Amino acid sequence: MTSASQDNLVFRTVYVDPDVDAALRAQAARDAVSKGQMFRKYLETGMAVSARKRRLPPLVDSRDVRLCMRTVFLHPALDMKLEGRAFVMKISKSDLIRQYLRLGMDALAKRQIRCGEPRRSNDR
Numbered sequence: 001m002t003s004a005s006q007d008n009l010v011f012r013t014v015y016v017d018p019d020v021d022a023a024l025r026a027q028a029a030r031d032a033v034s035k036g037q038m039f040r041k042y043l044e045t046g047m048a049v050s051a052r053k054r055r056l057p058p059l060v061d062s063r064d065v066r067l068c069m070r071t072v073f074l075h076p077a078l079d080m081k082l083e084g085r086a087f088v089m090k091i092s093k094s095d096l097i098r099q100y101l102r103l104g105m106d107a108l109a110k111r112q113i114r115c116g117e118p119r120r121s122n123d124r
Helices: 018-031 035-053 076-089 093-116
Strands: 010-016 068-074
Touching: 010 018, 010 076, 010 093, 018 035, 018 068, 018 093, 035 068, 035 076, 035 093, 068 076, 076 093
Parallel strands: none
Antiparallel strands: 010 068
């Protein structure tokens, strides 16, 4: 990402679940993209899945797990949307992001499994 494109983004620090962080790192390496790009993909996918399902996965209590700190650039419109949803839901924006990341991670993992499954002979 160039500095010119960063001018249009908002810098955020978020604490994420360790398994989500590991998946971000692994998927970014597989896809040859930055962790920031993968973070945004997980986040946007999670938001889309949540909009269809109208529910979020349960949030792991941050006191039960040691969270990983991640910094990421977000588009201002996305950041404002997150802020508005968090306000309406009466939860912190960080907690909402953690839920969306998990949804996005799970959705993309399921999609990859489906895409990678061998075709059966009757699937022609």
